[in-house]
Amino acid sequence: MTGAACALYASRAGLDVIVVDRGPVAGGTTGAGEGNLLVSDKEPGPELDLALLSNRLWGELAQEFGEAIEYEAKGGVVVATSPGSLTALEHFADGQRAAGVVAETVAGDALYALEPHLAPGLPGAVHYPQDSQVMPALAAAHLVRTSGARLLTGRAVTEVLRTTDGTVRGVRTHSGDIHTPAVVNAAGTWGGELATLAGTSLPVLPRRGFVLVTETLPRMVHHKVYAADYVADVASDSAALQTSPVVEGTAAGPILIGASRERVGFDRSVPLPALRALAAGATRLFPFLSDVRAIRSYAGFRPYMPDHLPAIGPDPRVPGLFHACGHEGAGIGLATGTGHLIAQVLTAKTPGLDLAPFRPDRFPEETP
Amino acid sequence: MTDRPHLAVIGAGPAGLAATVAAAAHGVRVTLLDSAAAAGGQFYRQPAAELRARRPQALHHDWGTWERLRGGLDTHVKAGSVRHLTDHHVWFVERRADRFTVHALLGPEQEDPVAVHADAVLLATGGYEKVLPFPGWTLPGVLTAGGAQAMLKGALAVSGRTAVVAGTGPLLLPVATGLAAAGVEIAALVESADPKAFVRRSRALAAQPGKLAEGAGYAAQLLRRRVRTFTRHTVVEAHGTERLEAVTVAALDGAGRVRPGTGRRIPCDTLAVGHGMLPHTDLAETLGCRLDGMNVQVDGEQRTDVPGVWAAGETTGIGGSALALAEGHIAGRSAAARLAGHAPDPREWAAAAKSRNRLREFAAALDSVYAPPAHWTEQITDDTVVCRCEEVTGSAIREAVTELGAGDVRTVKLLTRAGMGWCQGRMCAPAVAGLAGCRLAPSRRPFARPVPLGVLAHEHTHPTERGSS
Numbered sequence: 001m002t003g004a005a006c007a008l009y010a011s012r013a014g015l016d017v018i019v020v021d022r023g024p025v026a027g028g029t030t031g032a033g034e035g036n037l038l039v040s041d042k043e044p045g046p047e048l049d050l051a052l053l054s055n056r057l058w059g060e061l062a063q064e065f066g067e068a069i070e071y072e073a074k075g076g077v078v079v080a081t082s083p084g085s086l087t088a089l090e091h092f093a094d095g096q097r098a099a100g101v102v103a104e105t106v107a108g109d110a111l112y113a114l115e116p117h118l119a120p121g122l123p124g125a126v127h128y129p130q131d132s133q134v135m136p137a138l139a140a141a142h143l144v145r146t147s148g149a150r151l152l153t154g155r156a157v158t159e160v161l162r163t164t165d166g167t168v169r170g171v172r173t174h175s176g177d178i179h180t181p182a183v184v185n186a187a188g189t190w191g192g193e194l195a196t197l198a199g200t201s202l203p204v205l206p207r208r209g210f211v212l213v214t215e216t217l218p219r220m221v222h223h224k225v226y227a228a229d230y231v232a233d234v235a236s237d238s239a240a241l242q243t244s245p246v247v248e249g250t251a252a253g254p255i256l257i258g259a260s261r262e263r264v265g266f267d268r269s270v271p272l273p274a275l276r277a278l279a280a281g282a283t284r285l286f287p288f289l290s291d292v293r294a295i296r297s298y299a300g301f302r303p304y305m306p307d308h309l310p311a312i313g314p315d316p317r318v319p320g321l322f323h324a325c326g327h328e329g330a331g332i333g334l335a336t337g338t339g340h341l342i343a344q345v346l347t348a349k350t351p352g353l354d355l356a357p358f359r360p361d362r363f364p365e366e367t368p
Numbered sequence: 369m370t371d372r373p374h375l376a377v378i379g380a381g382p383a384g385l386a387a388t389v390a391a392a393a394h395g396v397r398v399t400l401l402d403s404a405a406a407a408g409g410q411f412y413r414q415p416a417a418e419l420r421a422r423r424p425q426a427l428h429h430d431w432g433t434w435e436r437l438r439g440g441l442d443t444h445v446k447a448g449s450v451r452h453l454t455d456h457h458v459w460f461v462e463r464r465a466d467r468f469t470v471h472a473l474l475g476p477e478q479e480d481p482v483a484v485h486a487d488a489v490l491l492a493t494g495g496y497e498k499v500l501p502f503p504g505w506t507l508p509g510v511l512t513a514g515g516a517q518a519m520l521k522g523a524l525a526v527s528g529r530t531a532v533v534a535g536t537g538p539l540l541l542p543v544a545t546g547l548a549a550a551g552v553e554i555a556a557l558v559e560s561a562d563p564k565a566f567v568r569r570s571r572a573l574a575a576q577p578g579k580l581a582e583g584a585g586y587a588a589q590l591l592r593r594r595v596r597t598f599t600r601h602t603v604v605e606a607h608g609t610e611r612l613e614a615v616t617v618a619a620l621d622g623a624g625r626v627r628p629g630t631g632r633r634i635p636c637d638t639l640a641v642g643h644g645m646l647p648h649t650d651l652a653e654t655l656g657c658r659l660d661g662m663n664v665q666v667d668g669e670q671r672t673d674v675p676g677v678w679a680a681g682e683t684t685g686i687g688g689s690a691l692a693l694a695e696g697h698i699a700g701r702s703a704a705a706r707l708a709g710h711a712p713d714p715r716e717w718a719a720a721a722k723s724r725n726r727l728r729e730f731a732a733a734l735d736s737v738y739a740p741p742a743h744w745t746e747q748i749t750d751d752t753v754v755c756r757c758e759e760v761t762g763s764a765i766r767e768a769v770t771e772l773g774a775g776d777v778r779t780v781k782l783l784t785r786a787g788m789g790w791c792q793g794r795m796c797a798p799a800v801a802g803l804a805g806c807r808l809a810p811s812r813r814p815f816a817r818p819v820p821l822g823v824l825a826h827e828h829t830h831p832t833e834r835g836s837s
Contacts, residue, residue, distance in 0.1 A: 024775055025774065025779060026779065137783055141772040141774075145772060214821070215818060216790075252788075270814045272460060276824055276826075280825040282825075283822060289821045290825070292821055294815060294821055295790060295792060295818045298814075
């Protein structure tokens, strides 16, 4: 998704773009994503600024692409499960409002007017109308197609070509070299490997997540609904399983239940406990789901960075190399802003946001 | 009793039954789980008891083998060494440190959960029918060939009066004779394979005199009933408004393309169509078993590469009931020995191993002979529904491939929803692979069947266990 957005904005900035992927379009984490365009889960700071920029750009793309990318400005509802957590949630929302987020506290009947099937007796929630949704695989495919970029799928990059002074001059693939003066690393969870190929380092780690998908239902859940402890999970450094359900209905009918988080490397086996925890969380929020059947689940590997911020911008260690990866679970949402900023730095414009917090070389060199 | 090692066998078709009887006869306590109300699987599907069938064997060949298996099962159930759990729909097999938990839903509602703990698991989950789409295939009156046979065996009747049996594969002949015996007029038997291919593979095929005799028997019955048989022909369209009224059948050229101008319309109210079988591998995949193409990979003892997991029958490769019996027997013997803590002596099952080798060669020869027409995707029109669950048409899939860069089943699914619905692509994946121009590859399905979230949310610890196994 991030690569597709970079391709779109770079080509609109007048650049000639080639998209190279070792798999198909949306074959990595994009194809396993829910398509969350969230501001609600971000605390004030550089990531929220990027999310607000991205949110605005997604709104523009929605005008252009219409239903093809299944954009839906459905809004988010963050539920407090105890009076104490409602207080914490309201305090959190105050900070977000100051940063430009629209957040409305809802309680009692107002909450159940938003989501009639929520469990009874919940103290309250915060409604975030800016939270939106796209279908990530469709969005990636349509952005690439509209960009006019040359799309080379099934081509793995085996080497980043550099001149004797270390400047990037293209990439080598198993079926030929591609010469370009700039290379954008949008390899997501595998962005660390690409950085290594370019002779530098980027600490991108996989963080596994599962999403449960139910049978098709009439619309019973209208927003992205999740419990307040989600916010704590995102900022957590714990490697233990932490599950907080994001429950949402989709235009196509199924309900998606997502956001388990584990740092277990690239393990694709199916652990029943993680799926049980998702189901338990979802049925606590929406008791009617107990009788609804899960028909599948899918796993993805979020690109996780030690400080939970992506790497965006030029790599001062390798001239000509730009990074656009490490967005953890927010990559779909942050893709537009990232692509826009990358296009600005590629064309030597001043980026619309300060890129200092996203500097790729902000981490100490790894000592192998 | 409960200190004896415990094997869970999933599937009570030929492979599962043979494995159960073999393992129980060698000192293992077996729990046999199956979704049907009676043992037999698809092959030995039994008519419902209330129908009081006088001669159920008329619809089955090799009835003696079935009676021996059923007798063996009954004996072990009475002796307490086998527990047979009917109406148990297994949705997940969980591997823990040193044991397995089989999670099932009780049928027919499939709402109440059951968990069975076992020291080892034997997967005999069988196969399912492959059907390739064509215009009109969703009309009422169009059945799968296997579905028609299941109706005959289970209900002793089908609704239609005039049937066309079409597609490719060894199932078409018995389906046609079975329908004819049930009083249905067979308007045509349409097989896309080329009879010359049988001649080319005659050596491998002739190595199985029993199998050839079986085929010849069906062919003789059809001849006696004067059934029109078209080889190197295919159904290009099913016609009808409310339900099926006729089919158009056309000849194929040497390259597997429909020959223009050869179409003929055959009135019928039933079309039984099938294009071979695919193995059920969902449970094996969630356990992490290695697959070989579409099949669960096993060694000479029918062991998968996951310790404690055996597999036998169609799930390890489509090969028919005789092969399933041989594999099940070997798997059951191997599991019994390994669970008792010693390596088995393969000489004890030498006869089964010999017939397994011959039958695998035979299956490979059949597989090379029976094939859908090479250019069958040309028959899918833009408005032909390919994925029935999500109602995705041929044009939507073609657009994903040509316009959006999808070249594999997963990407087509992501871009069109084909295969995302209730059946999880079991039905449409071969067709989507054909349209995308890629090989059919196994798709991961974490749940072997849909499971209520309320069941998933709770760890159930009150299984139908006897003792504290």
